[in-house]
Amino acid sequence: MSLTLWHHCTLATLQADAAQPYGLVPDGALVVQGSTLKWVGPLAELPAALRAECSAQHDAGGALITPGLIDCHTHLVYAGDRAAEFEQRLQGVGYEEIARQGGGIASTVRATRAASAEELRSSAARRLRDLLSEGVTTVEIKSGYGLALEHERKCLQVARSLATDHAVSVRATFLGAHALPPEFAGQSDAYLDEVLRMLPRLHAEGLVDAVDAFCERIAFSPAQTARLFEAARALGLPVKLHAEQLSDSGGAQLAAGYGALSCDHLEWLSDEGASAMAQAGSVAVLLPGAFYFLRETKLPPMDLLRHHGVPMAVSTDSNPGTSPCTSLLLMLNMACTLFRLTPEEALAGVTRHAAQALGLKDRGVLAPGLRADFVLWDVQHPAQLAYALGANPLIQTIFEGQVR
Ligand code: NIG
Numbered sequence: 553m554s555l556t557l558w559h560h561c562t563l564a565t566l567q568a569d570a571a572q573p574y575g576l577v578p579d580g581a582l583v584v585q586g587s588t589l590k591w592v593g594p595l596a597e598l599p600a601a602l603r604a605e606c607s608a609q610h611d612a613g614g615a616l617i618t619p620g621l622i623d624c625h626t627h628l629v630y631a632g633d634r635a636a637e638f639e640q641r642l643q644g645v646g647y648e649e650i651a652r653q654g655g656g657i658a659s660t661v662r663a664t665r666a667a668s669a670e671e672l673r674s675s676a677a678r679r680l681r682d683l684l685s686e687g688v689t690t691v692e693i694k695s696g697y698g699l700a701l702e703h704e705r706k707c708l709q710v711a712r713s714l715a716t717d718h719a720v721s722v723r724a725t726f727l728g729a730h731a732l733p734p735e736f737a738g739q740s741d742a743y744l745d746e747v748l749r750m751l752p753r754l755h756a757e758g759l760v761d762a763v764d765a766f767c768e769r770i771a772f773s774p775a776q777t778a779r780l781f782e783a784a785r786a787l788g789l790p791v792k793l794h795a796e797q798l799s800d801s802g803g804a805q806l807a808a809g810y811g812a813l814s815c816d817h818l819e820w821l822s823d824e825g826a827s828a829m830a831q832a833g834s835v836a837v838l839l840p841g842a843f844y845f846l847r848e849t850k851l852p853p854m855d856l857l858r859h860h861g862v863p864m865a866v867s868t869d870s871n872p873g874t875s876p877c878t879s880l881l882l883m884l885n886m887a888c889t890l891f892r893l894t895p896e897e898a899l900a901g902v903t904r905h906a907a908q909a910l911g912l913k914d915r916g917v918l919a920p921g922l923r924a925d926f927v928l929w930d931v932q933h934p935a936q937l938a939y940a941l942g943a944n945p946l947i948q949t950i951f952e953g954q955v956r
């Protein structure tokens with residue numbers, strides 16, 4: 553298979569054991585074979601024989617090259633919007649209060665059930681294109697606004713189908729346990745039974761890569777979450793959890809006990825939760841968009857996460873209620889300004905650690921043998937990606953070895 557050389561660039565490999573911050577390689581080079589990186593390093597060290605084998609060459613014009621960005625937590629498929637609820641909240645009505653009055657997630661469920669697959673597909677594709685324009689090459693998409701078999705199926709099928717006509721890799725997560733649908737009002741255990749019936753069917757249809765739940769006083773209890781995770785385990789599916797977003801319910805410890813790929817939000821995470829996550833190797837997915845949009849004041853415990861050595865990812869949480877956001881670059885900035893991540897932690901959070909949060913070992917860093925998903929940026933230094941607000945210095949995205 554023919555080889556392609558990319559040169560005249562600075563690499564930010566994001567390799568975990570790199571000697572330089574960001575894994576920086578000045579005057580670097582990449583050799584791509586098909587959809588895979590064959591060689592990564594300083595141009596001066598590229599073996600002459602390998603260089604001679606390269607049948608095509610790209611001059612990157614001095615660009616910075618990072619791995620393709622990974623948005624590891626989104627709810628991209630839904631209908632309608634929640635601008636009216638936004639107005640209500642600005643007048644002082646709380647997010648939980650709106651949910652208890654039958655608004656919030658339930659209102660998006662009504663709109664999503666009423667929408668056709670084609671309608672859902674076209675609104676999700678619009679949001680996806682925003683993400684892609686900023687160098688996203690892998691996106692996770694959750695269900696959770698259908699809350700009934702046919703509608704959860706419709707949303708997961710839409711999620712899968714987005715990868716057929718967009719150059720992006722999609723991971724689909726079943727979030728049937730997101731909220732209680734109206735027909736099960738007051739019967740959350742009965743709805744959970746229904747979720748447990750949906751899961752094996754959707755899994756058998758090839759629609760589920762992971763299982764998620766919203767463990768919270770306005771959603772599902774730790775005991776109910778545990779029942780779901782037992783079912784996921786029986787099917788060999790990895791789990792993740794919306795945990796400790798509005799209160800500390802011990803969801804992180806519970807999820808860690810099931811070897812969760814990630815626990816997400818975590819504003820109310822305890823020391824025990826952080827320690828359990830570290831032991832299990834669960835990634836902390838930080839969602840500054842939701843923190844900002846809900847005007848939260850309780851910060852995720854960054855020092856605790858660092859102290860226990862929990863890997864941190866950063867994501868948009870793109871959804872209509874708490875984070876109507878389709879800019880992962882903006883999240884890089886907000887992770888730094890709001891959560892005090894370093895720009896290097898933030899960039900690792902949308903590359904290496906985001907891949908880990910999805911259980912993907914073949915991407916997230918620039919290294920031989922991994923996918924040739926990478927982005928050329930018109931910046932001198934990777935900190936500039938987190939520094940700017942509303943800028944998009946993207947030059948070009950390469951997905952599976954091909955210019956996108
Ligand atoms: O990640 N926390 C639960 N789920 C979403 C919000 C869903 C909604 O309000 O529509 C989140 O914040």
Ligand code: FE
Nearest residue numbers: 625627794869
């Ligand atoms: Fe979410």
